[in-house]
Amino acid sequence: MLDFRKELLDLQEKGLRRSLRVMESPSDSWIVIDGKKVLNLSSNNYLGLANDQRIKDAAIKAVEKYGCGSGASRLVCGNMKLHNELENKLAQFKSVEACLVFNSGYNANVGIISALVDRGDIVFCDRLNHASIIDGIILSRAELKRYPHKDISSLESLLKKSKGSAKKLIITDSVFSMDGDIAPLADLISLARKYNCLLMIDEAHATGVLGENGRGALEHLGLEDAKENLVQMGTLSKAIGGFGAYVCGTKYLIEYLINKSRAFIYTTSLPPAVIAADIKALEIAQGGKELRIKLRGNIGFFKGRLKSLGFDVIAEETPIIPLIIKDSKLTMEFSKRLFDEGVFAQGIRPPTVARGSARLRVTLMATHKKDDLEFALDKIEKVAKKLCLI
């Protein structure tokens, strides 16, 4: 019999036992969590839209007009006008033929991948891809081939060895969720072409953030012409500040997924309040050049200062900044002491990250003020010195 208590003690011993904290405020740059007001350095609400009044108003209006629940799955009678409106807006935003909304990013990855490939097919997956991608591949029953992080030549030798009639799919996060670095998309696009593979990119942390217009990593890297054989997914729950996810591509891809994706078919559609909020938030994010400029300014400033404190930081313009501590217990101690000082930076441990690479995952928001960042840097310096980390 599985002894739950023993399993938990086991996790505890390794410094890996997790527990839920309770937040009593909206998700903003300052939050009240476990009864304490702290600076939030842990959300994915990069543009600060999750508590925006204009978006809240849109959600409230939708509740008045359409009610709370959607009543059924999309293919039955849960496909409201709002769902189509959001999908049209997303397709226009990403300049693609068509788009389909899923109930969450997790759902989308599981539902898309398991519909695209099957037993006997092969999926090439960056080692640091998000857990939902791995779960989608497992569910598909296709063969999983992981390549070392961003290692294009290793990927190519795997592709060379995999000649034959199997369908091939390469999948990558475009911005890696725990490291904040950007995938080598230009190289991946050429490999996909050369070896006749489908390429899928997960833009969860790029949507709304990267590119002048927030369209994501392809815009950022100047690769928007390379949409052939490309499946793009992203979430509405991070920089967009709402909930749900999307996949976009050709109209045939979308119609195929409507017919084949079980995670799309067998679930109740997102409720009106969520969809209406997403529509408004997308509109704001799309026109939110100043927000992105503000965010980039915060990233540049914060990374520069961390570097001068002696932390190892990569230069890329993403709001995810890992402070690698390696040891899980020490990571949690760092996080706890920062919390006591009024800064919330969640420790991230295995299995979310590789063994021996536990870290604080610091994330920045466009709505962080200069004073907020100074405050955070002060506290990080103080605690890191006490723990002999710098």
Ligand SMILES: *Cc1c(COP(=O)(O)O)cnc(C)c1O
């Ligand atoms: C967060 C995340 C997801 C899941 O998105 P949700 O909308 O939160 O379910 C998928 N992929 C990546 C890379 C993510 O970081």
